[in-house]
Amino acid sequence: MAALAAGSSPPLDVRQRGERARRILLWLYAGLFYCFLYLPILLLVVLSFNDSQTIGLPLQGATLRWYREVLGSPEMMWSIANSFMLGVVSAVIATLLALLMALGFRQEFPLKALLMKIILLPILIPGIVGGVIYLVFFGYGEMRFGVWSSALPVHITWVLPFAFLTLFPRIHGLDRSLEEAAADLGARPFTVFRRVVLPIIRPGVVATAMFAFTLSFDEFIRTLFVIGNERTAPVHLWTLLSDQMAPFLPAVGVLITVISMLVSFVGFAASARASRTG
């Protein structure tokens, strides 16, 4: 297209050559950028198999003992289980609340703009403040700190804005004529929702729940201050990091990463399907 449109001003081949040079530069840059992204992670994977008492190079032969050690540690397994359950429960509740809000947001109502700002609040509060704020809140209310008593509400609150922001554009863009047709044919509002709206938005809802799960699974700073003596996977990794540089730490990192990447990938696929079909 560019060649056709070039017209008379600059000679054709010069322009094409410039275009190609820019393209090569862009690809080179992208290559460097991906190296920056992946080199540290690949190094972590390699080190998780490295048979050495210290974390670092040189490589001293491959071993699976760090993985055996990690998978054999009850604290580690408990922390992963906690993170997993916490992720599932907070994803379900937050997605449900977000779905209701997104459906309500299709109508106009007073204080809508203010509510939008309140929804964004948990994201806008700086991370560290988002941590201590709940320590103060639950501590002052003399609640017990733990996975289900304090970490769960914190996770739901943290995940809710993201769930809302991913769901809202999808629900806002729905064609209303289908619902109106169903209503005209005598379907009650809940039936319209269940039989018309839900089937259309279901893939989007599933993708949102997956996204919410990984946000909760990976959450650290807000959890750290309210988890008490219990552990989620990132908090457990943090306590290990603060304690000592144990040689099995890369294996812990790789395990946590693999779990959240798997779920995210499924969620991404679901979301890609959702945007294709709806």
Add this chain to the structure above:
Amino acid sequence: MIVAATAKVAGRRDLRPLLVVPGALWLLVFGVAPLVLLFAMSFWTSSIFGTTTDFTLDNYRVIADDPVYVQVLLQTLRIAATVTALSLLAGYPMAYFLASLGGGRRNFFLVLLFLPFWSSYVVRTFVWLPMLGRNGLVNTVLMEMGLISQPLDWLLYNEGATHIGLVYVYTLFMTLPIYLSLDRIDRKLIEAAADLGAGPFRTFARVTFPLSMPGVLSGCVMVFLLACGAYVTPQLLGGTSGMMFGNVIAPQYTVTNNWALGAALSVILVLVVFLCLVVFGRRVRLNDIFIGG
């Protein structure tokens, strides 16, 4: 309550706005109330016996009197600004690259970009320890190449390492909104500029870049916000010289148990961040930041 009242006025037909009530109530209790409590507590009194509701301005006085707090706050803002600039420099060409790709390739490289961010923040920070440490990859490679004979000690535990860590952790939040706004540019505008005789650089400077400004602003606000609240990265990589405001707040709760002072410090950080949002946020609609300008 107001929502309920108007729905009633509107007649029995439209109760649908009521659907926002559960979520709104949740956010009032767990989003707004803790913030209000934090603000109140910043005027309370903490002692070794705990925190009491006696009103005082002492917490703010302590902060104003001790130059360390101001110094760390300024350092935090400076680091956050530099990290934002570095992320923009690194992220913009990347976003441009993604926007220039065709369908299948583009999805592949997008997933490739997302993948590392689907991992815990702690892991993504931790990976830099074996990269930059004494027996880390960078030192090993430099020694193998014969460029240095002793491992470098200054790669880790300073401001530089904090910068690298933060850019690494937050670069997606810069690249993504820029990519989205580049993707939204009508190709015809770029072709028109070329037809009118503008060279590639002029087209970029006069057409593409200005049109991508919403994404640039969104990305900058987002990265700046995130970097201001950083705690993990400076704690793990920054040592004492790369400390940020988060590392001053946390010990008030984990070490000295001075909740009131910690609350006052938190209030200051929140105010500074919100001030920045008001200054820059006027140009960006807040929701665009997250949905991606």
